[in-house]
Amino acid sequence: xxxxxxxxxxxRPELEFAYAGQAHVARPADPSTTSxxxxxxxxxxxxxxxxxxxxxxxxxxxxxxxxxxxxxxxxDHFLATYRAGEPMPAIQAVQQP
Amino acid sequence: MVDTAIRRTVGLPAAAxxxxxxxxxxxxxxxxxxxxxxxxxxxxxxxxxxACRAATxxxxxxLWLGPDExxxxxxxxxxxxxxxxxxxALQGHxxxxxxxxxxxxxxxxxxxxxxxxxxxxxxxxxxLRDFPVGMCTRTVFGKAEIVLWRPAEQLFRLxxxxxxxxxxxxxxxxxxxxx
Numbered sequence: 001x002x003x004x005x006x007x008x009x010x011x012r013p014e015l016e017f018a019y020a021g022q023a024h025v026a027r028p029a030d031p032s033t034t035s036x037x038x039x040x041x042x043x044x045x046x047x048x049x050x051x052x053x054x055x056x057x058x059x060x061x062x063x064x065x066x067x068x069x070x071x072x073x074x075x076d077h078f079l080a081t082y083r084a085g086e087p088m089p090a091i092q093a094v095q096q097p
Numbered sequence: 098m099v100d101t102a103i104r105r106t107v108g109l110p111a112a113a114x115x116x117x118x119x120x121x122x123x124x125x126x127x128x129x130x131x132x133x134x135x136x137x138x139x140x141x142x143x144x145x146x147x148a149c150r151a152a153t154x155x156x157x158x159x160l161w162l163g164p165d166e167x168x169x170x171x172x173x174x175x176x177x178x179x180x181x182x183x184x185x186a187l188q189g190h191x192x193x194x195x196x197x198x199x200x201x202x203x204x205x206x207x208x209x210x211x212x213x214x215x216x217x218x219x220x221x222x223x224x225l226r227d228f229p230v231g232m233c234t235r236t237v238f239g240k241a242e243i244v245l246w247r248p249a250e251q252l253f254r255l256x257x258x259x260x261x262x263x264x265x266x267x268x269x270x271x272x273x274x275x276x
Contacts, residue, residue: 001220008164009148013220015237061237063148063163 002076006059007067007083020056022046023068024088049073054088057081114210115269118203118254122176124169125162126183128192133167139186140169140179151233151246160233160246168233168244168256173198201244202262204255206269210276211253215245217272225250239268 002014028034028042047053053073058066070079070091080089126136137143137159144159144167145152151160160168171179176196183194206215216223218239233246241261246254257265 009234015220061242062235064166064235065163 004057004069004078005081006062006065007081008063008065009059012059012062016059016061018058018060020058020066023054023056052079052091056084114206114208114214114273115266116205116207118205120173121198121203122169122171122173122179123196123198123201123256124179124183125195125197126167126169126192127165127194128187128190129165132187132190132192133165135186135190136167136183136192139183149232149234151231151248153248160244162233162235162244199259201256201258204257204262204265205252206255207249207252209251210273211251214269214272214276215253218268219243219245221245223247223253238265241265 003011004014004017006012006017025042025046028038034042050073052070054068054070056066057069058064066084067081068084068086068088069081070089071077072079079091082089126133128136133144140157140159142152142154142157142159145161147161148164149161151158153159156172158170160170162168169179176198180194180196187194212223215238219236221228221234221236228247230247230250233244235242235244237243238245238255238257241257241264243261243265244256246256248254255265
């Protein structure tokens with residue numbers, strides 16, 4: 001079974017987790033000046049990355065916290081996980097192990 | 098109805114390893130570190146700061162469920178008393194305290210086969226190195242979500258949501274037949 005490193009609980013089986021979409025999608029800061037196209041992009045348009053993808057996960061059947069992960073979409077290999085609010089780790093630094 | 102069905106199942110002689118824990122007072126407490134420290138004084142236990150650990154003092158226990166979430170267990174009939182003492186201790190803090198006494202059913206699984214029995218349907222490794230005495234966590238058992246706690250080496254306590262309890266009990270019996 002695939003094991004995922006929860007930033008709070010440690011290594012846990014994939015069964016306990018839920019995927020929650022792309023990470024670091026920022027809501028427009030000033031809605032009154034945001035054009036409909038920009039709203040549509042914020043609401044609906046997501047990357048379809050082949051390779052390393054930053055995404056949100058939730059340890060829904062464990063500590064129930066959301067966190068962010070860097071995952072390679074071609075190999076399903078988790079390169080890093082980090083708490084929500086923390087900056088994305090440099091990818092070179094996590095590719096080495 | 099579920100309770101009666103469980104008691105009937107558990108009452109079988111072959112089921113001496115499985116017991117329904119007597120009714121208890123249960124709370125879910127959510128709050129940041131400051132509120133947690135204050136609540137610990139009100140509840141009479143210093144809450145565990147380590148992930149996935151439980152703290153017990155006498156007949157009261159606090160189980161770490163998440164970085165800002167604790168499950169509080171106490172004997173039956175103490176809802177008002179605990180609510181009052183925590184509300185007093187938590188004055189000035191932002192917190193949420195929810196009475197979940199009747200939401201879930203407590204089961205205890207004990208004996209030398211407890212570990213393999215639970216491992217059959219639980220994706221976590223339950224050996225003493227990976228799941229030491231005092232560890233507790235929310236996880237899954239079969240298709241049901243449970244809180245699993247190991248108060249002693251050969252004793253596990255399961256907290257199961259009421260409507261899943263019959264499923265969990267019958268699944269345990271199913272596995273026990275094959276052990």
